[in-house]
Amino acid sequence: MWQRGRMHSAPVDVDLALLGGGGAASLVLAALDRHGVRGLRVTVIDPVHRRGQDRTWAFWDRPGGDLDPLLSASWQRVEVVTPAARRVLDLAPLRYAMLRSAAVYERAAAAERRLGVTRMLAAVDSVHDDGERVLVRTAGDAPTVRAGWVLDSRPRPPARPGRTTWLQHFRGWWLAAERPLFDPGRAVLMDFRTPQPARGVSFGYLLPVSDRYALVEYTEFSPTLLTGAGYDAALAGYRDLLGLDSARLTVREVENGVIPMTDAPFDAHPSPRVVRLGTAGGATRPSTGFTFSAMRRQADQVARALAEGRPPVPPPAYPRRHRWMDAVALRALDRGTVGGPEFFARLFERNAPERVLRFLDGTTAPAEELAVMSSTRLRPMVTATVGDVAHRLRDRLRPPRPVPAVPPPVRESMIRPEV
Numbered sequence: 515m516w517q518r519g520r521m522h523s524a525p526v527d528v529d530l531a532l533l534g535g536g537g538a539a540s541l542v543l544a545a546l547d548r549h550g551v552r553g554l555r556v557t558v559i560d561p562v563h564r565r566g567q568d569r570t571w572a573f574w575d576r577p578g579g580d581l582d583p584l585l586s587a588s589w590q591r592v593e594v595v596t597p598a599a600r601r602v603l604d605l606a607p608l609r610y611a612m613l614r615s616a617a618v619y620e621r622a623a624a625a626e627r628r629l630g631v632t633r634m635l636a637a638v639d640s641v642h643d644d645g646e647r648v649l650v651r652t653a654g655d656a657p658t659v660r661a662g663w664v665l666d667s668r669p670r671p672p673a674r675p676g677r678t679t680w681l682q683h684f685r686g687w688w689l690a691a692e693r694p695l696f697d698p699g700r701a702v703l704m705d706f707r708t709p710q711p712a713r714g715v716s717f718g719y720l721l722p723v724s725d726r727y728a729l730v731e732y733t734e735f736s737p738t739l740l741t742g743a744g745y746d747a748a749l750a751g752y753r754d755l756l757g758l759d760s761a762r763l764t765v766r767e768v769e770n771g772v773i774p775m776t777d778a779p780f781d782a783h784p785s786p787r788v789v790r791l792g793t794a795g796g797a798t799r800p801s802t803g804f805t806f807s808a809m810r811r812q813a814d815q816v817a818r819a820l821a822e823g824r825p826p827v828p829p830p831a832y833p834r835r836h837r838w839m840d841a842v843a844l845r846a847l848d849r850g851t852v853g854g855p856e857f858f859a860r861l862f863e864r865n866a867p868e869r870v871l872r873f874l875d876g877t878t879a880p881a882e883e884l885a886v887m888s889s890t891r892l893r894p895m896v897t898a899t900v901g902d903v904a905h906r907l908r909d910r911l912r913p914p915r916p917v918p919a920v921p922p923p924v925r926e927s928m929i930r931p932e933v
């Protein structure tokens with residue numbers, strides 16, 4: 515590891531520099547190790563060395579993959595609940611899975627050791643790509659790095675503002691019970707019985723990892739954040755709605771987050787030898803905020819390419835037509851022409867769950883997409899499509915506008931976790 519305070523004049527040469535060492539980079543490191551990439555000089559530059567539980571990833575996949583030994587829990591059946599109905603979805607051949615960050619970071623650390631990766635605890639300041647090598651300068655006194663390829667997952671705004679700029683923002687409590695209280699076989703994917711915001715969609719969910727420990731979360735898709743007290747109240751309200759007795763429960767951990775939900779374009783390949791990954795590279799699905807599966811897919815593509823001596827440039831996280839469909843869906847939700855609970859409930863009511871999940875991953879064929887889209891109400895979608903086209907044309911004529919940054923999560927809370 516590079517030590518702070520040591521002065522280097524000549525740049526440090528590496529084959530691959532990972533700027534940002536969070537979710538996307540951790541998956542890349544593990545994939546490099548898995549694909550047997552050896553002899554590559556790799557460095558990770560991040561002011562923070564990520565360890566421990568700072569987030570919980572939920573995603574769907576087929577059982578039997580490389581992440582199986584790391585999962586905290588998985589469910590083949592999940593519930594989608596609206597005020598009108600409770601549907602139990604059988605996700606076979608897929609399943610919904612939960613992965614806590616500590617396991618991902620630990621596996622990445624083990625991969626780093628095997629790959630002989632160096633780390634710089636520094637913030638990247640500037641990146642200059644001359645087409646042959648990329649010069650990476652850091653703030654402070656860390657050495658300059660000259661890299662053959664750069665995988666950049668530092669958070670950054672999209673290239674241009676979107677037509678709809680929403681946020682997925684949430685607070686979750688890890689709840690512990692002294693006696694069995696949860697059914698680990700029953701996970702709630704989305705429960706729309708929460709009071710709906712004036713503009714946006716809200717839902718709660720419940721992911722039990724044992725009969726005594728569960729993650730309960732309140733989530734909003736909307737343009738603005740709540741206050742700390744607002745999240746506490748919404749989450750307590752959802753806990754009560756589930757019939758969970760607060761007197762029998764202890765909050766052990768609190769999880770807060772904000773994820774962009776926008777049709778704004780993220781530039782995934784800004785220069786010949788720089789590739790952006792993770793949220794910064796457009797891996798966050800605009801209509802759901804789900805990011806993990808795309809990051810995982812791209813990590814595998816990057817590692818496979820390097821193992822075969824090809825440039826580590828993965829295909830876009832989602833096909834262009836999916837991004838367009840998401841722009842239309844986001845617009846319909848934002849302009850209130852379609853209600854969120856109704857929109858998501860219809861998707862799952864009228865399609866096989868597996869197809870909806872593959873659709874959300876961006877891996878369906880066009881004929882399947884037509885089937886999924888035709889299960890939404892036609893008139894609001896046509897209105898949103900026309901509005902989207904008009905908005906795109908207007909945007910071409912307007913001077914460029916600044917892109918709003920994703921705000922940090924609200925952490926103030928009256929609830930103190932008890933360990």
Ligand SMILES: Cc1cc2nc3c(=O)[nH]c(=O)nc-3n(C[C@H](O)[C@H](O)[C@H](O)COP(=O)(O)OP(=O)(O)OC[C@H]3O[C@@H](n4cnc5c(N)ncnc54)[C@H](O)[C@@H]3O)c2cc1C
Pocket residue numbers: 533534535536537538539559560561562564568569570571572573636637638639667668669769770771772773791792793794803804805806807809
């Ligand atoms: C609490 C939370 C829960 C989530 N849950 C889910 C989920 O269940 N399912 C799902 O699909 N998605 C989820 N997401 C969305 C997404 O999967 C995560 O945000 C994921 O961590 C994104 O990975 P990333 O590498 O893009 O960003 P990050 O993991 O945030 O990593 C970015 C890294 O860049 C570093 N960095 C910042 N500035 C610099 C700089 N100047 N120089 C160098 N490094 C820098 C940071 O320190 C950080 O380590 C969640 C997000 C959050 C915040």
